[in-house]
Amino acid sequence: MGGRTVAVFTGELDVTADAVIVELHRRGVPVFRCDPAAFPAEMTLGARFGAGWTGHLRVGRRVLDVADVACAWWRRPTPITVPAEVPESQWVRREAVAGLRGVLAVLPWLNHPEDIRAAEHKPLQLATAARVGFAVPETVLTNDPDQARAFVEAYAPVIYKPLTCGVLDGGRVIYAGPVDPAALDDAVRVTAHLFQRQVPKAYEVRATVVDGRIFAARIDALSERGRQDWRSDYRNLRYTADRLPNDVADKARHYLRLLRLRFAALDFVITPGGEYVFLEANPNGQWAWIEDETGMPIADAIADALEGVAR
Structure with missing residues (x-):
């Protein structure tokens, strides 16, 4: 590996990925975007192992040389499907998934897809949060x-x-x-x-972490429904760019290291006494609306991570 191209694997409609791709294009970084759901009907895979894996993905006239990938981003891809009328369609689908994802597994990643899958498990999130020293609510x-x-x-x-x-x-x-x-x-x-x-709540914080850089947004819910779960009432939220206390920031970075992540979105409740209580961490979380509301340069930070630029 070690090339210049950034590979983005996501569905057709993904405005969050769009924001990063626009920034990469502005920098002159080549980007290959595709949805794995195109395989095998509309995507051709050809890979060969010698001293290492070489080969390509082809979608129409666009070709990705796997040896030219600087970094890959597993965003929000659509699952691979095979029409039921194809003989042994379930087996065909399993082989397609194993073949494509097997070759993709050797790419350099922002977050490896298998690490994303593991880090999505809430029991592992809570155990890891407690391990790094976060306060975690009693849970069953x-x-x-x-x-x-x-x-x-x-x-x-x-x-x-x-x-x-x-x-x-x-x-x-x-x-x-x-x-x-x-x-x-x-x-x-x-x-x-x-x-x-239920944790007593003064407000909440969404902390987006990219290669150790932390973009914290305070979220104040202005409705009772939003105070229960801010995702249920986006129209009645107020956002403010914030800063995590140093010890909380250190624990957040430790959390990502333990789960082999370079990117994650962590959610905290802040109690009336000022304690940060960990709720969950999404290894593929949304962030574009946070950037729009606060002006924090999250897309730039992800573009830096994909391009391999240290800040």
Whole structure:
């Protein structure tokens, strides 16, 4: 590897990636953008191993030389699919995923896709946060209604948080919210549920970390719904560029090092007493709206990281 091209793997509509690609183009850095979902129907892969891996990805007339990749960015790609009418379609899909992602695995990455996958697990996030010294709320992960009820009784008030993005069939979204003990019936057995002690909140902070550089935004919710989960009411939020205390910043950088990440978006509740309480960390989190609201140069920092420029 060691070339100049930045490879960006994401879906067709990704304004967050667009902002970084525009900056890279401004700098004259060559960019190859594609969606892995194009493979194998619309993308051709050809790779060969000798002293190392060489080869290419071809999408239409555009070609990526894998040996010319300076850094790759796994943003928000669409999953590879194979039409059901293709013979042995599930096997074909598994082979396509293993082949393409296997070759991509040898590229130099901002965050390696396998490290992203591991760091998305909330139990690992909480364990790592505690390891670096962050305060972490008491939490239970269960599908046992008796354990859920016992936790609520011990730590009320308690909130429920989805383990994934929370988008249901039909587009409805589940946000973090308070738990009514009376609602904890046998339906809890249907799947895993994460319950967490509700932390007294003065405000929240989203800290975007890029190669050790930290862009912290204070988020003040101006509605009751937003105070429960600011993602549920973007129209009633106020943003202010902020600065993490030095000890919190050091712990944030340590957190990323332990999970082999160069980029992550960390969320904190700040209590009325000023304590930073870790909630979660997204290894592929959104940030473009934070930049728009605060003017912090996050796109420039990610472009630096992809280009290999130290600041």
